[in-house]
Amino acid sequence: MLFNSLAFAIFFPIVFILYWFFCRKNYKYQNFLLLIASYYFYANWDWHFMFLLIFSTVLDYVSGLKIENAKSPTWRKFWLWLSIGINLGFLGFFKYYNFFVDSFAQLFEELGLHIDTWTLKIILPVGISFYTFHGLSYVIDIYKKKIKAEKNFVDYSVFVSFFPLLVAGPIERATHLLPQIQKARTFDYNKAVDGLRQILWGLFKKIVIADNCAEYANMIFNDSAHQSGSNLVMGALFFTIQIYCDFSGYSDIALGTARLLGIELLKNFSFPYFSRDIAEFWRRWHISLSTWFRDYLYIPLGGSKGGTWMKIRNTFIIFIVSGFWHGANWTFIVWGFLNALYFLPLLLTNNNRNHLEVAAMGKLLPSVKDFFKILLTFSLTVFAWIFFRAENLTHAFSYINGLFSKSIFTFPTLFPLPIIALTIFFFIVEWLGREDHFAIESLGLKFPRYIRWGFYYTLIILIFVFRGQEQQFIYFQF
Helix, strand or coil: CCCCHHHHHHHHHHHHHHHHHHHHHHHHHHHHHHHHHHHHHHHHHHHHHHHHHHHHHHHHHHHHHHHHCCCCHHHHHHHHHHHHHHHHHHHHHHHHHHHHHHHHHHHHCCCCCCCCCCCCCCCCCCCHHHHHHHHHHHHHHHCCCCCCCCHHHHHHHHHHHHCCCCCCCCCHHHHHHHHHHHHCCCCCCCHHHHHHHHHHHHHHHHHHHHHHHHHHHHHHCCCHHHCCCCCCHHHHHHHHHHHHHHHHHHHHHHHHHHHCCCCCCCCCCCCCCCCCCCCHHHHCCEEEEEHHHHHHHCCCCCCCCCCHHHHHHHHHHHHHHHHHHCCCCCCHHHHHHHHHHHHHHHCCCCCCCCCCCCCCCCCCCCCCHHHHHHHHHHHHHHHHHHHHHHCCCCHHHHHHHCCHHHHCCCCCCCCCCCHHHHHHHHHHHHCCCCCCCCCCCCCCCCCCCCHHHHHHHHHHHHHCCCCCCCCCCCHHHH
């Protein structure tokens, strides 16, 4: 079930009415409703994989209780590693089995040895990377005695499977979400209106910007061998805009939907394309994943407290693992490696903690220096996204080779003015709202009501006018 589908437009109002009008007197009834709604939401993708979600939930629920009640450190470690091993085992099988089989076969072929391989037609369960990381953070936090194990199975199940975040995040922490699930929730009109604004902006980003940019990005990437250098530049730009508007659009809809139900989810994006260096970009892009890897991988490895070699090692590990998390393809690993290269000079010169505030805080325009920093960071990011989008490494290098040809100086033949104009409008709104949680959170609130509502209706009209074929969210495949 897609957020931008008719099915969800019917599903969510029903849940909302039952939640606030029939279950409002008891949060336990609300939680039970959320669990049923979440399982129904997930089953709409493929009910066959419900067993995997439920099994993972039961595994981590039991492991958490066993870790907390274990009478010896040995048993605590046993239950921790049992949960980690089984969770990562399922994730590895469904997501990486064929990748490793094909990679080993290719390696032996290059050594002159032919081996018969056995690959499987495996369907990747939607959301498995996200709910697996939910459960892992939960059991690890219990092991580290940061939280207590949840005794109520329904409450814990809602934490894992809450439908707004189930299939594409944000990756929640038990320390943040569980306390909200465990207490009574009352309807807050102002928060509900704020949630509706965020949903509207998320739908605009997804339907108007991302889906239309996807059409041209696919057209260029799928026929890159016959495109001019300037068209290839446009293709990389279209994909850069597509992936941000697609994924952050999903996050906006998820956060807005949760807010309508009285629940606050973790912020997942903070205007990353206005970053002034790559370190700032990664503090603003897919924040829940970046902080997850920081807390559960980078810091346990020693973080940046060791010597120079340890800093370099840990930086490359974190970025390469992040790339591999995104998909079973060498292109994602190279994408992660490239971002590590971008990040390394900042780390080694102790400049990786610069720019903690948004660019041009309190000002309309950035300084000339900040403008060129933003432009450079954006350009590096566009280049890295080529590997993320390419079908394989051969395709990626072929694309880059064509991009840096003499034809880069020609005018692109694919230059859709309406989409480019809408994209410019989008970036202007994002820039003006960059100091808020989402672009239109407070934008225009001081304007007369007719202007403010005129802006909202304009967005709605654009959504219907530029609505094309229903597109699945990119991060559903991860």
